[in-house]
Amino acid sequence: MTRRNRGTSVVVMNEEPWECKICSTIYKDPNAKLLECQRCKDHFCIKCLNKSKPEYDLLSKSDSMWFCVPCRKIVEEHIVTDLKIEARCKEIMANYEQRIQLLELAVDTKCDETRVREIVEESIIKNSCDKDNDQRNS
Numbered sequence: 001m002t003r004r005n006r007g008t009s010v011v012v013m014n015e016e017p018w019e020c021k022i023c024s025t026i027y028k029d030p031n032a033k034l035l036e037c038q039r040c041k042d043h044f045c046i047k048c049l050n051k052s053k054p055e056y057d058l059l060s061k062s063d064s065m066w067f068c069v070p071c072r073k074i075v076e077e078h079i080v081t082d083l084k085i086e087a088r089c090k091e092i093m094a095n096y097e098q099r100i101q102l103l104e105l106a107v108d109t110k111c112d113e114t115r116v117r118e119i120v121e122e123s124i125i126k127n128s129c130d131k132d133n134d135q136r137n138s
């Protein structure tokens, strides 16, 4: 019983007429060759799209998204914007990396061990010399 009901509902869904957005033709045939835009969900018959049957078969069978002309423009613009954002992000990241590398270099120079030792040794020698001088003076 459940199975029969489900079957009926599928048939009802398939019998829902499709209207071509361009020529406004109502297609009642469930096998009518129309493409649904993945963005605006409007339907377009292959006559208006100037598509051949093999082209339609390919588009309807493949998982590739199909967009009507106005939607395709919007989608492509978005893709371009996304690519631009991606490029900008990479640029910023590259700049940051460069800056970090420069900072690391600066830190390395400041904390250069031999230089620190030199400074310490110089001051030790200076101190001992001062002490020598003190002893000599006293």
Ligand SMILES: [Zn+2]
Binding pocket: 020, 021, 022, 023, 024, 025, 044, 045, 046, 047, 048
């Ligand atoms: Zn049409």
Ligand SMILES: [Zn+2]
Binding pocket: 037, 038, 039, 040, 041, 042, 067, 068, 069, 070, 071, 072
């Ligand atoms: Zn569309």
